Amino acid sequence: MSEVWDVVVAGAGIVGAACAAECAGLGLRTAVVEAAEIGGGATAAGMGHIVVMDDSPAQMALTHYSQTLWHALSPHLGPAVEYESCGTLWVAVDDQEMDEVRRKHRVYASAGITTEILDSHSLAEAEPHLRQPLAGALLVPSDGVLYPPCAAACLMEQAQHNGARLYAPRRVVFARAGTARLDDGTELHAAHIVLAGGADTVQLLPELPIRGRKGHLVITDRYPGMVRHQLVELGYLKSAHSVTTDSVAFNVQPRRTGQILIGSSRQYGAEDSAVDHEILAAMIDRTRWYLPDAGSLSAIRVWTGFRAATPDKLPLIGPWPGDETLILATGHEGLGITTSLATARLVADHLLGRKPKISIEPYLPERFSRSLAHA
Amino acid sequence: MPEPAPTRIASTSASAPPVALTVNGVPLTVAPGTTVAAAVCIAGAHARTSVSGEPRGPLCGMGICFECRVTVDGTPHRRGCQVLCAPGMDVRTS
Amino acid sequence: MSAHFDLVVVGAGPAGIAAAIAAARAGRSVALVDDNPAPGGQIWRHGAHLPAAARKWLVELQASSVVPFYGWRVIDHPAARLIRAESGADCTDLQYDRLILATGARERFLPFPGWTLPNVLGAGGLDAMVRGGLPIAGKRVVVAGTGPLLFAVAGHLAARGAKILAICEQAQLGHLASFARCLLSDPAKLFQGAGYMLAARGARLHTGCWPVAAAGTTQLESVTLCQGSRKWTVACDYLACGFHLAPNTELAQLLGCRTAYGFVVTDDLQRTSVTDVFCAGEPTGIGGVELALIEGQIAGLAAAGKLRDAQSLVPRRQRKLGFVAALRESCTLNPSLRNLADEDTIVCRCEDVRHAALRGRASWRDAKLHTRCGMGPCQGRICGVATEFLFAWHADSVRPPVLPAMVSSLASPGPTRNQPASLSAETAISAHSKETP
Numbered sequence: 001m002s003e004v005w006d007v008v009v010a011g012a013g014i015v016g017a018a019c020a021a022e023c024a025g026l027g028l029r030t031a032v033v034e035a036a037e038i039g040g041g042a043t044a045a046g047m048g049h050i051v052v053m054d055d056s057p058a059q060m061a062l063t064h065y066s067q068t069l070w071h072a073l074s075p076h077l078g079p080a081v082e083y084e085s086c087g088t089l090w091v092a093v094d095d096q097e098m099d100e101v102r103r104k105h106r107v108y109a110s111a112g113i114t115t116e117i118l119d120s121h122s123l124a125e126a127e128p129h130l131r132q133p134l135a136g137a138l139l140v141p142s143d144g145v146l147y148p149p150c151a152a153a154c155l156m157e158q159a160q161h162n163g164a165r166l167y168a169p170r171r172v173v174f175a176r177a178g179t180a181r182l183d184d185g186t187e188l189h190a191a192h193i194v195l196a197g198g199a200d201t202v203q204l205l206p207e208l209p210i211r212g213r214k215g216h217l218v219i220t221d222r223y224p225g226m227v228r229h230q231l232v233e234l235g236y237l238k239s240a241h242s243v244t245t246d247s248v249a250f251n252v253q254p255r256r257t258g259q260i261l262i263g264s265s266r267q268y269g270a271e272d273s274a275v276d277h278e279i280l281a282a283m284i285d286r287t288r289w290y291l292p293d294a295g296s297l298s299a300i301r302v303w304t305g306f307r308a309a310t311p312d313k314l315p316l317i318g319p320w321p322g323d324e325t326l327i328l329a330t331g332h333e334g335l336g337i338t339t340s341l342a343t344a345r346l347v348a349d350h351l352l353g354r355k356p357k358i359s360i361e362p363y364l365p366e367r368f369s370r371s372l373a374h375a
Numbered sequence: 376m377p378e379p380a381p382t383r384i385a386s387t388s389a390s391a392p393p394v395a396l397t398v399n400g401v402p403l404t405v406a407p408g409t410t411v412a413a414a415v416c417i418a419g420a421h422a423r424t425s426v427s428g429e430p431r432g433p434l435c436g437m438g439i440c441f442e443c444r445v446t447v448d449g450t451p452h453r454r455g456c457q458v459l460c461a462p463g464m465d466v467r468t469s
Numbered sequence: 470m471s472a473h474f475d476l477v478v479v480g481a482g483p484a485g486i487a488a489a490i491a492a493a494r495a496g497r498s499v500a501l502v503d504d505n506p507a508p509g510g511q512i513w514r515h516g517a518h519l520p521a522a523a524r525k526w527l528v529e530l531q532a533s534s535v536v537p538f539y540g541w542r543v544i545d546h547p548a549a550r551l552i553r554a555e556s557g558a559d560c561t562d563l564q565y566d567r568l569i570l571a572t573g574a575r576e577r578f579l580p581f582p583g584w585t586l587p588n589v590l591g592a593g594g595l596d597a598m599v600r601g602g603l604p605i606a607g608k609r610v611v612v613a614g615t616g617p618l619l620f621a622v623a624g625h626l627a628a629r630g631a632k633i634l635a636i637c638e639q640a641q642l643g644h645l646a647s648f649a650r651c652l653l654s655d656p657a658k659l660f661q662g663a664g665y666m667l668a669a670r671g672a673r674l675h676t677g678c679w680p681v682a683a684a685g686t687t688q689l690e691s692v693t694l695c696q697g698s699r700k701w702t703v704a705c706d707y708l709a710c711g712f713h714l715a716p717n718t719e720l721a722q723l724l725g726c727r728t729a730y731g732f733v734v735t736d737d738l739q740r741t742s743v744t745d746v747f748c749a750g751e752p753t754g755i756g757g758v759e760l761a762l763i764e765g766q767i768a769g770l771a772a773a774g775k776l777r778d779a780q781s782l783v784p785r786r787q788r789k790l791g792f793v794a795a796l797r798e799s800c801t802l803n804p805s806l807r808n809l810a811d812e813d814t815i816v817c818r819c820e821d822v823r824h825a826a827l828r829g830r831a832s833w834r835d836a837k838l839h840t841r842c843g844m845g846p847c848q849g850r851i852c853g854v855a856t857e858f859l860f861a862w863h864a865d866s867v868r869p870p871v872l873p874a875m876v877s878s879l880a881s882p883g884p885t886r887n888q889p890a891s892l893s894a895e896t897a898i899s900a901h902s903k904e905t906p
Contacts, residue, residue, distance in 0.1 A: 037835045044838050080839070149838040169831070218879065221452045221846055222426075257426070262876065275869055277547040284880035295877030296558065298452045300846050302868055302879065408515065409602030410506075416603050421587050421687070427821040430687050432587030434818070434851070436597030437511055438504050438542070439575045439717075441846040441873075442818060450558075452846065452873075456601060457540070459506050 005031045005190040007351065008180045010172040010204070013043040014148055014337050015329050016196030017155035018344035023194075024162035026348055031188050032156070032164055033180065035171035039152025042198045042336060045305020047217065047253055047263055048148040049230060050338050051088055052140060054107045058314055058362035063335060064111055065358050066342030067142060073341065080150040082256040088143035088230040089118070089127065091250070091290065092135040097234045101138040108140065115140050129226055129293050138234075145230055145253050145261075148337050155340075172197075175204050178325040192351055195320075196329040198336070199308040205320065209368050210331050212306030214270040216280050217263050221298040224258035233290060246270075248283040250290045260297065262287050264334075266307075273304050309333045310368075317346050317363035327351070328365050396464040405460050412436070412443040412455030420468045422455055445469075471562035474500040474536070476772050477552060478569045479543050479720060482510020483758045484750025484765035485571030486526050489535045491769030492569075499535045500563055502554055504542040504872075510573050511593055512758055514600045518625055526762075538563075544874035546723050550745070553878060560878040567745045567772040570721050570733070571765060574751035576618075576711035577854050579802075580816045580824065581809035583683030588707050592622040595709035599629055606630030608706040611692050612672075613637035613680050616713035616800045617757075623672055626709070633672035634703055637694055639712070639803050641677040681809060683708055713800040715854045716752040722867040737783050738776065739768035747772050756793040763789065807859055816859070817852040819845020824859075833862035846873045 009020045012034035024030040037044075050070045052063045070083075077083050092098045101117055108115045116139040118126060123137045160166060167182060174181040175195065180188045195201050199212040233250040246267045253261040265279045280302065288295045310316060310331040320326040327350065329343050346363070349356040391407040398418035405414050412433045415422050421430035422443040433443040436456050443455035446467040455466075474497075478489045481503035489501045501508070507515040508530060513523040541554040541561070551564050576591040583589065590598065592614055599605045610631045612623045615638055623633045678696035683689055693702045718726075721733045727742035728734060732754050739747045749764035750756075756764075763786045770779035810816065812825035820841040830836040833843065833856065842856070843849030843864070853864040870879065 037831070037838055040834065040838055153839055218876065220876065221873065223451070277545075277869075281880040284876060288877065288880070295875065295880075296450070297876045298846065298873045299870060299876045299879055300848065300873050301844075302870065406602055410598070413598055413602035416598070425585070425815075425818070425821050429585055429815075429821070430587055431585065431818070432688070433590060433598055434578065434594055435576060435591050436594035436601070437575065439847060439850050440594075440818065444846070456597065457504060457506065457542075460602075 002187045002189065003031070005029045005188055007031070007192050007194060008033065008172075008175075008188045008190040009194045009196055010175060010180060011041075011195070011197035011200070012038045012152065012156055012166065012168065013041050013196065013198055014039055014152045014155070014340040015198070015332060015343055016194070017152040017159065018340040019194050019196055019329055019347050020159035020164050021155040021162070022344035022348045023351070024159040024164040026352065027162075028351070030159060030164040031190070032159065032166045032168075033170050033172050033182060033188070034166065034168040035183075036169055037149070038156050038168075039149035041200070042305050042307055043148045043152050045215065045217070045303060046148055046307075046334065046337055047251070047261055048146045048151070048337050049088075049253065050144040050146060051230070051335075052108065052111075052113055052143065053335065053338075054104060055313060059335075060107070060111055061358045062315070062339050062342050062363070064113065065345075066339045069341035069345065070144070070338075071142070074144075077146070077151065077154055080147070081154055082147040082150070083144060084146070084254070084256045085142075085144040086229050086254055087139055087141040088232060089123070090138040090140070090232050090234050091123070091130065092137055092234050094135050098135045100234050101136060104138050113140070113142060127228060127231065129291055130231070131290055131292055139229070143230060145255065146337070147255070151337070172204060175326060176323055190325075192325055192327050194327045194329050194347060198330055198332075199306050201308070201328070201330045205326070208316070208328075208330075209311055210308050210316070211268070212271070213309040213333065214265070214267040214273075214276075214304055214306055215263065215334070216265040216275065216283060216302065216304050217261060218280075218284070218299050218302050219255075220260045220262070221300055222258035223260060223297060226293070227252055227254040227260055227291070229254070231290070233286075246279055248279060248286050250286050252287065252291060252294070259300075260294070262294065262299075273306075275302050275304060307333045308336070312367075315339065315343065315363050316365045316368075317343050318350055318360055318365055321366045321369045394460045394462055394464075396460050396462065396466060398466045399468060409460045410456050411445060411447060411453070411458045411460055411464070411466055414460050415443070415445060415455055415466060415468060423469050471564060472500070473564040474498045475565070476500070476567050476569065476769075477502065477563050477565040478571060478769075479503075479552070480510065480571035480573050480750070481505070481508035481537075481539065482512060482571060482573045482750065482761065483523075483526070484573070484761035484768070485510070485569070486530050487762045487765030488569045488571055488747075488749055488769035488772070490526070490529055490533050491766045492773040493533045493535045495770065495773035495775050497773045500538055500565075501530075501535050502538040502541050502543055502552075502563065504540070506540045508537065508539060511597065514597055518628055542872050543720055544870040544872055544878055546720075546869065546871075555874055555878050558875070560875065567747065568724075569739075569765075569768045569772055570724075570726075570741075570746065570748040570752060571750045571761075571768075572717040572720055572752055574714035574716050574755060575850065575854075577713055577715045577858075578710075578851055579712050579806055579809060579858065580814050580855055581680060581682060582811055582814050583685070583689075584710070585815050585818055586683050586685050586689045587687070588685075588689035589683050590707065590709055592618050592709040592711040594711065595707055596622045596625055599626060605707075608632065609634050609704070610707045610709055611635050611637065611680070611694070611703055611705045613639075613678075613692075613694070613708065613710040614712045615639045615802065616711070617796070618711060618714070622709055627672065631707075634705055635694065636672050636674045637678040637680065637696075638674065638676050639679045639806060640799055640801070677803075679803075679806065679809070680708060680710060712802060712806070714751065714755050716755065718752050719848075719850075719867050719871050721746075721748055721752060723869060723871050737767075737786075738771040738779050739764055740771065745772075754790075754793045755796060756789060757796070760786065760789040760792065802858060810859070816855060817842040817845065819847050819852075822852070827856065827860065830860070834865050836862070837865075848872070
């Protein structure tokens, strides 16, 4: 069997589903291939935050742009998507971290994002269950959270409503020169093949500079109102941060259900999806230091997932230097939910030759082409 | 090591005194060995309200189904069928 | 807290009790862990009306050196030869040289309109509640579902003064025949069965009959039953409805024990595929008390190193296996029961997921991710068994905690560390929030 499309999207996680919705919405004949469930990979394993991050100007540009797209889309997301505009509190432990709060405040302001500096007292009022005293926090009110598998399904439905065809459960086993071959032998021909398979994209392009970074999450039973904002620590200033060691950070979210989602961990080179009790314990210890009452909550589930990580912590968006029919949309690490919509917009802009709203330059796969040439 | 629990056999001792507790603030006296889930039923209350607003009571009676979850002495989500009534216990349903 | 035992037995039902006593007699240090506040499991749940044999075992258990952990639920297997258990706000690690899983079975529930109303319980569920102090005298009870448990429950409730209005067995009379033959081959069981029937006298047995709806405003008021084309409604106070049993294999799966057809695979000496982990009783095949007692003894002796003694019991076990097959056959569900739920019927009671939301889903995981089915605190123990029958879905892999656990129990037991890991110098695990949340 052989079919011709304008675009084939390999992968229906949040990024693939967003690309499909964008392409189909523009009238492109779009096929989507998914090996398992819609949004069932890293999408299902992630926390589902819609956050602006300021690690680098490029990260800030992409997350900010994408967040505005989410805000525009949010009224059209069904209740199952559980979109909550809860805001983020970046929690500072001491004066040194308060300096970072003020720096962040300035950076966000320069990008046109309103944030608020909370002192120790207002932080305690905003989140009474946090450890006291803490130095303060930066409140980013525009941040939110959602339930990613249903967000992906919602985008996929939108794509299908606009004529996209879903091949599932089917796996793309080969993609080159405008042809995607599926595991049942079907060949899909298209001007462009968008590779949105997260960390699994390396199965199609082994030379990609992407590694899976394992993470753990815990979800509790329902405790409505106990946590009101997404809470993230600013504690990295004191940590011996390294891209090669395993690490944990305090990050909890209130879900619309009243459940509390507890993260987070990062492990490099871990390939086994089993729960790692040592890192889980470290993650819980850290959570309890910031949120002492968390220890007595009832935890319903623990799970793990793998983020698609690149060496420079920026995603790969745009044509693959070795074969320009292949368009990469992967490598989003822990920010795929946030940046999915902007990724899809940049991909569509590229396909149609439109000028994008933000520069695609920092995300182009060709930035690794020198190292790839030796691969 | 935790204090080993005493082994309870068959019927509860007839000489043991009844247990006084409160369910939603209302005083209730039950036979020793009564589970919190049974006490809630005796009090005429439903254990919990489901996420879509339905009243629910116990289903499995053996700690599996989590339908009999109640707040015991301030701790939410305790399985009423696996907790024995104790003197002065404060049980709340939702 | 932590403690070491030669042997840890999980589950204090007949199999676990027999295993613990056998191993303790052989001179081993034994811990017996059970979620319930007292030993006996579901079948010998505390309260009156225990058979003499049950009392004998329980007395022997109390006299033994077995260290009881009743009211402790096993939640995790955080490291080799270690299980973690929780009781109230306490958490402890139990180290073992050998582990015996005697985790028993739970009732299988099938969704039908009204099954979520208060006072619709499992058959064993209502029985357990009554043993836990629920007054039943004078109450009108319909007992329904399938399996010998229905008769045991009807008998016990009748003895406690309940008015048993009907016993509805979904199997046709013909299907019960082989089971009856099996009972005839086993006088003890026949006597037991007859006793139950006697106690439940006045109750009408309907075969090929099941509830199609339960009704009531805030709790059960009536049940509509069907038998062939006939339908009728019975006003009642309780519906005790369970469709036989499903094995509790979650802990075995967490430990990595091989399963087949939903049951834990063992050899003649109850050894699982995991070294030094044994399994006895219902998780290896639903076979009732007597088989569980034999398997428990085999497991206890084998785990204590008394292989010859264990081996000598194997023929007795073999003789009981016919009962397992007969039971399975007699409890085979009528395919019509798949049509009991209508589109508004809740299938997942934790998350209130209705049948309509599940129709057309590709798999258990698809349903979980997109409807929240199985995402609640029962971890799919109730709806997973139902959807296996309704949609032929199979639950995914088991992850810790194997039952909901306190968040603190997922950390290392002991006093909370006073500092985040990254703030202490000796830890290799550092903070990372620099990157992304």
